[in-house]
Amino acid sequence: MRQIARVSFVCAGAACLGMIAIELAFEALVVGEARPRDTAWMQLAIKLSRGIGIDLFEIFPPWVNRSFDLSDATDAAQYFGLVCVVSLALAWSAAALILTMVSLVRGLTDGPRWLVVEDKAAVLVLSAFAWPGLSALFWLGARGYAKALHFALGGLLCLVIAALGVWLSARPAISDRWISRLGFANTTTISLALAAGLLGVVLAPEFRWSGVVSPDPDAPNVVLISIDTLRADHLGCYGYPRDTSPAIDRIAAEGVLFENAVSPTSWTLPSHMSMMTGLSPAQHRITNWGRRLDDDVVTLAEVARESGYATAGFVAGPFVEGTYGFSNGFDVYDDHSAMMPPPSHQGITSPLLFGLVDRYLGAWNSADRPVPFFIFLHLWDVHHNYQPPAPFDSMFGPVQEGVSHGKPDLLDKPEDAEELMKLYDGEIRYVDTYVERLFQRLEELGIADDTILAITADHGEEFLDHGRLTHRQQLYEESIRVPLIIRWPEKIPPGQVVAAQVRLQDIAPSLASMIAQSSAPEFGRRSDSGASVGVDLSPLILAGATEAEWEDITPRIAFGSLDHLDEKLAYARTNRFKLIRRVSPIEEVQLYDLWNDPDESTDLSGEMPDMVAQLSDELDHWQSRHNDQSEYFIETDVSEEHKANLRALGYIE
Ligand SMILES: [Zn+2]
Numbered sequence: 001m002r003q004i005a006r007v008s009f010v011c012a013g014a015a016c017l018g019m020i021a022i023e024l025a026f027e028a029l030v031v032g033e034a035r036p037r038d039t040a041w042m043q044l045a046i047k048l049s050r051g052i053g054i055d056l057f058e059i060f061p062p063w064v065n066r067s068f069d070l071s072d073a074t075d076a077a078q079y080f081g082l083v084c085v086v087s088l089a090l091a092w093s094a095a096a097l098i099l100t101m102v103s104l105v106r107g108l109t110d111g112p113r114w115l116v117v118e119d120k121a122a123v124l125v126l127s128a129f130a131w132p133g134l135s136a137l138f139w140l141g142a143r144g145y146a147k148a149l150h151f152a153l154g155g156l157l158c159l160v161i162a163a164l165g166v167w168l169s170a171r172p173a174i175s176d177r178w179i180s181r182l183g184f185a186n187t188t189t190i191s192l193a194l195a196a197g198l199l200g201v202v203l204a205p206e207f208r209w210s211g212v213v214s215p216d217p218d219a220p221n222v223v224l225i226s227i228d229t230l231r232a233d234h235l236g237c238y239g240y241p242r243d244t245s246p247a248i249d250r251i252a253a254e255g256v257l258f259e260n261a262v263s264p265t266s267w268t269l270p271s272h273m274s275m276m277t278g279l280s281p282a283q284h285r286i287t288n289w290g291r292r293l294d295d296d297v298v299t300l301a302e303v304a305r306e307s308g309y310a311t312a313g314f315v316a317g318p319f320v321e322g323t324y325g326f327s328n329g330f331d332v333y334d335d336h337s338a339m340m341p342p343p344s345h346q347g348i349t350s351p352l353l354f355g356l357v358d359r360y361l362g363a364w365n366s367a368d369r370p371v372p373f374f375i376f377l378h379l380w381d382v383h384h385n386y387q388p389p390a391p392f393d394s395m396f397g398p399v400q401e402g403v404s405h406g407k408p409d410l411l412d413k414p415e416d417a418e419e420l421m422k423l424y425d426g427e428i429r430y431v432d433t434y435v436e437r438l439f440q441r442l443e444e445l446g447i448a449d450d451t452i453l454a455i456t457a458d459h460g461e462e463f464l465d466h467g468r469l470t471h472r473q474q475l476y477e478e479s480i481r482v483p484l485i486i487r488w489p490e491k492i493p494p495g496q497v498v499a500a501q502v503r504l505q506d507i508a509p510s511l512a513s514m515i516a517q518s519s520a521p522e523f524g525r526r527s528d529s530g531a532s533v534g535v536d537l538s539p540l541i542l543a544g545a546t547e548a549e550w551e552d553i554t555p556r557i558a559f560g561s562l563d564h565l566d567e568k569l570a571y572a573r574t575n576r577f578k579l580i581r582r583v584s585p586i587e588e589v590q591l592y593d594l595w596n597d598p599d600e601s602t603d604l605s606g607e608m609p610d611m612v613a614q615l616s617d618e619l620d621h622w623q624s625r626h627n628d629q630s631e632y633f634i635e636t637d638v639s640e641e642h643k644a645n646l647r648a649l650g651y652i653e
Contacts, residue, residue, distance in 0.1 A: 293325025
């Protein structure tokens with residue numbers, strides 16, 4: 001038994017260190033950055049702990065979510081140490097657990113021949129279990145890099161170690177000698193790794209506060225809040241009769257509100273990518289889960305970091321996970337709540353997200369506010385299922401029995417949409433309280449007025465307005481018109497209401513310009529400048545411009561598209577007219593006068609052929625312009641776990 005124990009621990013340690021070496025080399029050479037939480041053992045531990053209802057993220061210090069820059073020697077050393085200490089602790093715990101089980105089984109059975117087989121089997125099982133490659137698969141799969149290569153390397157390493165283990169355990173004379181040597185080497189390596197790890201733990205700061213350059217001393221902090229699935233017309237400040245948004249309304253009154261902000265599509269992944277890159281989905285084309293933003297494409301977080309900001313993202317939905325490239329440029333990108341069981345939209349996530357931001361702000365304050373911060377906060381509770389906690393579940397009237405679960409797919413009659421909407425509105429009010437709490441936190445810190453607070457959404461939501469429910473279905477106003485509010489009392493004149501049409505992809509250049517005050521940052525690919533991106537609205541926002549000035553710089557026509565299952569459609573929208581063209585499953589064109597028919601109930605395409613022709617031409621032109629675009633994404637394959645999560649949310653079949 002002692003023999004098995006020694007072989008087992010040697011195997012577990014060797015496999016673990018081997019995989020760490022492979023992962024580290026891969027990250028350093030290919031990715032350039034790494035988060036401890038993305039490593040194989042950490043992922044496995046997170047998975048196992050969730051299986052028994054523990055959220056390790058509550059226990060782990062924030063550095064597990066920090067991005068370590070592997071081209072920086074100090075960062076790389078800290079990262080290596082941290083990963084070693086956690087991985088070995090987990091690998092050895094697993095080894096100890098298996099040995100305990102084997103010894104229990106042995107205590108219950110007898111028979112020398114069986115025992116010999118059992119010894120070999122135990123070593124084999126242990127080696128396999130010690131194979132962090134099994135779970136490393138999830139990591140590299142999620143990052144989308146060379147899954148097959150990593151699988152092969154991990155498998156090979158595992159086989160070699162298992163074979164060695166079996167061979168040694170059957171040869172007591174050789175193994176005694178070699179195991180003592182191997183054990184010595186193993187123990188030495190492990191001791192060194194543990195020491196490095198402990199040093200890493202001691203030295204690694206919770207968060208990274210030093211930017212790439214020294215920031216402008218007057219640089220404002222920035223908080224960008226995206227409230228997933230929030231249609232503009234359900235907020236008080238956009239004229240909604242129900243009191244869904246007192247905090248957001250007050251923030252809007254103290255800043256600038258865009259009445260006609262539109263999303264280029266009606267679902268989470270491409271919309272957020274546009275928000276972060278200034279590119280339209282027709283350009284970045286990250287429109288399904290098999291694509292990841294190319295690292296060469298500039299993101300808002302990268303502009304902030306390069307301007308000396310500390311950058312942090314806290315997100316709650318699977319289509320905003322770092323794996324799509326959203327984490328690019330963020331020192332901390334915490335998307336763990338996007339992977340929570342039950343699927344995050346069935347739980348309540350705002351308190352968790354607020355807690356993470358609160359912790360971050362607290363750490364920033366304790367570190368004597370070394371640099372300004374850029375925080376991206378993605379709030380998810382408004383997204384279906386609509387399950388606001390009490391008292392928000394009945395705040396807008398009692399909801400009929402049967403729809404109280406808030407699942408749109410279980411709706412059986414049209415009137416139930418009204419009931420669902422009460423719950424949806426309750427969710428908005430609920431999230432509004434967290435916007436208020438965040439605002440209060442900024443006030444407590446005395447930074448509310450020199451922080452740019454931007455509030456928007458990725459798309460809206462349908463409640464049978466045009467025969468469908470939820471989103472990623474159509475491109476009517478309820479799906480694409482989103483709130484956009486920016487408050488910065490030090491620079492932005494309060495009470496501005498802008499009627500000119502703006503787009504989600506205008507947010508990145510506008511905020512970037514306010515962040516990098518001295519130089520206008522460029523978006524698109526670094527290697528080929530000049531990509532057409534969103535408009536920098538900041539000069540007019542800061543000046544409090546007239547409507548005519550706004551009309552001058554904002555896009556006269558906004559374009560968008562949706563390609564999902566059978567649905568293939570696109571829109572061209574001026575501030576007054578909107579053309580929606582469907583090419584699948586049927587071909588049709590619709591035209592609406594948004595001034596006189598904001599609900600898009602009367603199709604004017606028959607009455608206004610000239611307008612149809614003009615907008616169709618523009619739409620054709622826009623679509624053909626993007627046909628020869630350079631590639632902004634790389635093909636990837638996401639992890640099985642991520643796919644399972646998307647499946648649970650009903651996003652993929
Ligand atoms: Zn969304």
